[in-house]
Amino acid sequence: MxxxxxxxxxxLGAAVGALxxxxxxxxxxxxxxxxxxxxxxxxxxxASNPEAxxxxxxxxxxxxxxxxxxxxxxxxxxGEAVILNTDHMPGMDGAEATISGAFDTTTYSVSYTPTDxxxxxxxxxxxxxxxLDDPGEAPLAPGSETVxxxxxxxxxxGAEATIxxxxxxxxxxxxxxxxxxxxxxHKWVVESEIQPGN
Numbered sequence: 001m002x003x004x005x006x007x008x009x010x011x012l013g014a015a016v017g018a019l020x021x022x023x024x025x026x027x028x029x030x031x032x033x034x035x036x037x038x039x040x041x042x043x044x045x046x047a048s049n050p051e052a053x054x055x056x057x058x059x060x061x062x063x064x065x066x067x068x069x070x071x072x073x074x075x076x077x078x079g080e081a082v083i084l085n086t087d088h089m090p091g092m093d094g095a096e097a098t099i100s101g102a103f104d105t106t107t108y109s110v111s112y113t114p115t116d117x118x119x120x121x122x123x124x125x126x127x128x129x130x131x132l133d134d135p136g137e138a139p140l141a142p143g144s145e146t147v148x149x150x151x152x153x154x155x156x157x158g159a160e161a162t163i164x165x166x167x168x169x170x171x172x173x174x175x176x177x178x179x180x181x182x183x184x185x186h187k188w189v190v191e192s193e194i195q196p197g198n
Contacts (some may be wrong), residue, residue, distance in 0.1 A: 128171060
């Protein structure tokens with residue numbers, strides 16, 4: 001009887017141990033932290049950057065800011081059909097567009113906290129030198145602090161911002177359709193974010 005009890009205990013102990021190891025080990029697929037995927041990365045970007053998620057751009061971008069210099073010989077003249085090669089907003093990459101303005105200025109990527117209490121926005125592309133409050137001489141160096149006069153998105157105008165980077169590429173306003181919405185004078189795309197239309 002003692003032998004049977006001991007055998008039963010050993011057998012049960014081994015079975016429980018094997019089950020415990022199997023439960024912990026699994027197939028290896030669910031043990032490790034999941035690798036970041038594009039979807040997860042985009043979701044993280046959406047949480048920290050309203051532009052990456054639901055956009056809140058006004059469909060009518062309005063006129064170019066006062067004092068900006070029209071480009072004299074842009075690669076893509078006003079009225080030309082182009083393809084957008086950037087993803088500032090969902091539905092933008094690959095969209096057909098028409099150039100509605102071409103300008104020579106310094107264009108900046110900026111990070112800022114919206115004045116309406118929204119989440120901080122990082123690496124917003126783009127604002128032009130003429131949309132900054134009393135900016136001085138262009139270009140401003142990365143890390144420079146400034147105040148935005150642009151109102152591309154809610155909470156942007158009057159926000160304190162940090163310059164992330166700058167470019168002197170020709171910058172364009174474009175008209176295009178995105179998610180069924182007609183966008184006119186959308187600000188801004190730089191020349192490297194555009195390719196010739198078909």
